[in-house]
Amino acid sequence: QVQLQESGPGLVKPSETLSLTCTVSGGSISSYYWSWIRQPPGKGLEWIGYIYYSGSTNYNPSLKSRVTISVDTSKNQFSLKLSSVTAADTAVYYCARGNRDWGQGTLVTVSS
């Protein structure tokens, strides 16, 4: 069964770039599409974007100007970069394969 694990800094300063990586085990990243979703503390879910194994992407229009999702098939990983962060970007960030398989999530706090 495929497993996903998010990794990256838990604290990011305002105006800097948030960078997270999702490592996929138990299956190849060279199929399906791979998503990032976030959830501010105590709030609902927000889809950030996804990438196909081929490299094509689709982003949330409200975040599109700040988001980059990339895939590294050699490492079986995909990554999220979110630029110019503010406190509003504080959230638990999840990576997922399609809609079915999700990582456990990682809390990223934006604060100086």
Add this chain to the structure above:
Amino acid sequence: DIQMTQSPSSLSASVGDRVTITCQASQDISNYLNWYQQKPGKAPKLLIYDASNLETGVPSRFSGSGSGTDFTFTISSLQPEDIATYYCQQYDTEPTFGQGTKVEIK
């Protein structure tokens, strides 16, 4: 983008009760709708896909129906382990989620 209006935002019901949650899309999404269950501190779990298809391993007391703009999620007999927040999600276009429904035991 497509807005998903989910109701109620919370509900309290007794064990064994039938529980119904609705989700309305701002435009026709055919059957491109998922339902998720999220327990505190955990990732969401897919329960229903394509509006009415039960995910493998999910108890049959969970069901979904609807198409177009109006959708319903039902727990036929509420169990203590069903305490969670439930979300709908459309994926006809860039995915969007409903606001969530918190289900509690009365």
